């Protein structure tokens with residue numbers, strides 16, 4: 600039997616293989632009951648300028664029954680932000696509440712690890728509730744999605760920044776040819792796309808920027824993204840981890856198997872698809888379970904996905920404040936996330952006490968993950984391990 604005949608032919612997850620690029624799929628996923636389980640917006644807190652903007656009006660037109668409260672700033676909404684009193688209801692807050700704001704400081708920051716640049720994101724906050732998430736560090740764990748409605752300004756800023764760089768002349772770990780811009784540092788662009796076209800607008804902008812590429816990590820499979828025709832200028836990084844870890848830690852996300860099963864559809868729709876092996880959480884049996892996950896990737900992904908895939912490997916980091924919050928709603932997660940005997944603490948510039956595996960343990964573990972990849976998924980190039 601030749602190699603091609605042995606290749607697994609992954610079933611298209613959504614059965615839209617025949618959808619032409621740019622065509623709207625038969626029914627928008629965001630109108631489906633599954634989408635509403637993730638986001639069923641009943642309450643909107645909005646800055647007046649955000650409500651008045653074209654994007655704000657477009658979002659609100661789809662939410663005719665939502666109660667609207669005007670707020671002076673998306674940064675400080677006492678009923679939503681902080682952790683006190685919200686622990687018991689933050690999944691509800693994340694499901695039913697949306698914040699609309701205007702992003703005033705538009706800055707692109709250098710990164711050099713996962714991406715060359717961190718673009719000003721079109722949102723912050725998230726409807727999902729991963730127990731290790733660093734996104735809530737500034738607004739508190741309950742923070743729902745804040746969408747920035749001045750998307751034209753964000754896109755114009757990014758376009759100017761890309762053009763100012765000129766072509767990338769030296770390949771690096773981010774990409775051999777394109778300047779890579781992370782557009783989803785503080786949220787999940789796939790979930791944002793359930794309620795706004797901000798993600799679509801950024802993908803469309805990068806389609807016209809041949810020297811650059813958008814990139815975002817996601818834990819949610821949103822089939823509506825398949826119709827956005829990225830023409831290779833957007834990299835989706837599906838985060839994966841062993842299923843037992845995900846069930847415990849990745850609260851409200853798409854199951855890991857679904858993220859993996861979506862990869863071929865996304866490649867066929869014109870995305871570059873990479874994988875974030877993250878976070879790697881050290882606990883009894885972790886090596887066996889990562890080996891199983893890598894074997895699964897090798898078994899189910901077709902050659903066309905493997906040929907373009909690459910991975911980031913990111914060891915868990917945690918922090919004391921989040922540890923204490925998690926003890927109030929999901930203490931079982933802390934059994935694996937909080938391991939003082941293996942972790943060291945470091946006070947960050949903003950005063951937070953961050954926790955990460957000690958250097959020696961981290962280096963040994965990263966070397967082990969690389970070995971497991973070489974053994975079970977040798978086609979998976981490691982772009983960056985940290």
Ligand code: SF4
Pocket residue numbers: 724725726727728729731732733734785786787817818852
């Ligand atoms: S999906 Fe990402 S942004 Fe959302 S809660 Fe999980 S780690 Fe945080």
